[in-house]
Amino acid sequence: KLASEKGGLEKEVAGLRQREDDRQKISQSLRANFTKAGVNADINSRTGEVTIHFGDEYFDYGSSRLKDGMQNILQKALPVYADTLFRDRKIADRISSVEIVGFASPTYNGEYVNPKDLSPGARNAVNYNMDLSYRRAKSIFEYVFDTKKMRYPHQNTLFQTTKVAGHSYLRSKGVDDINLNRKLSDDEYCEKYDCTKSQKVLIKFNFAER
Numbered sequence: 001k002l003a004s005e006k007g008g009l010e011k012e013v014a015g016l017r018q019r020e021d022d023r024q025k026i027s028q029s030l031r032a033n034f035t036k037a038g039v040n041a042d043i044n045s046r047t048g049e050v051t052i053h054f055g056d057e058y059f060d061y062g063s064s065r066l067k068d069g070m071q072n073i074l075q076k077a078l079p080v081y082a083d084t085l086f087r088d089r090k091i092a093d094r095i096s097s098v099e100i101v102g103f104a105s106p107t108y109n110g111e112y113v114n115p116k117d118l119s120p121g122a123r124n125a126v127n128y129n130m131d132l133s134y135r136r137a138k139s140i141f142e143y144v145f146d147t148k149k150m151r152y153p154h155q156n157t158l159f160q161t162t163k164v165a166g167h168s169y170l171r172s173k174g175v176d177d178i179n180l181n182r183k184l185s186d187d188e189y190c191e192k193y194d195c196t197k198s199q200k201v202l203i204k205f206n207f208a209e210r
Contacts, residue, residue: 019207022091023048026205029084039077049204052077064135066143078144079152085205086154096208098162102137102201104129134166137201 027045034041040053057069066074086092106113108125144150145159 019094022094022207026084026091030081033080033084034077037076037080039073039080041077047204049202050081051202059136062132064132064139066139071143071149074140074144075150078150078158081203082152082154082158086157092157094207095161095205097206098158099204099206100137100141100162100164100201101204102133102135102140102164102166104133104136104166130166132166134164137164137166140201 024045027043027048030041030050031043034043034050040055042051042053043049044051052073054070054073057067057073059065059067059070085095085098106125106129108128113122113125141162141164145155145162147155
């Protein structure tokens with residue numbers, strides 16, 4: 001019995017190591033391929049999360065409409081992402097899902113809103129920004145899988161594995177900052193924490209466990 005349990009544990013550890021190795025391999029390939037394609041992106045080697053930088057072409061305040069510049073960046077980035085993820089059949093078969101995750105900055109009606117605040121007004125802010133961050137992710141989802149606007153290898157495979165989520169601002173910087181007990185305006189918060197880092201869209205892949 002002990003031998004059997006030990007064998008099962010060793011197999012589980014080996015699986016974890018394999019997933020970590022594969023994640024590192026994909027992350028390194030993504031970094032190199034994005035650079036080659038001229039896409040400005042951060043890749044987290046530990047999690048596989050990709051943050052694409054849109055610069056001044058990012059969504060307007062309170063908007064989920066894709067600007068032309070964002071569309072141009074997605075035209076370059078998504079074919080690279082899909083090809084890197086699904087080119088190697090052995091790795092591709094192990095990918096269970098891809099997530100497009102939207103975020104929004106913790107400001108509402110001109111003021112910073114502390115995510116820890118459970119008052120009705122603060123909850124209205126969370127609800128609004130949750131919806132906004134989801135709509136932003138969904139607008140990217142709709143664009144990159146619209147075959148009238150984009151066609152690229154592995155598009156159908158990526159489509160079948162992709163889901164959309166909105167995280168609002170619940171993990172934004174400043175949540176645990178004791179200096180934020182007072183109210184801050186949009187400008188004050190953004191000057192301190194850079195709202196462009198909160199207003200982002202992540203793309204991440206997940207492996208199936210086995």
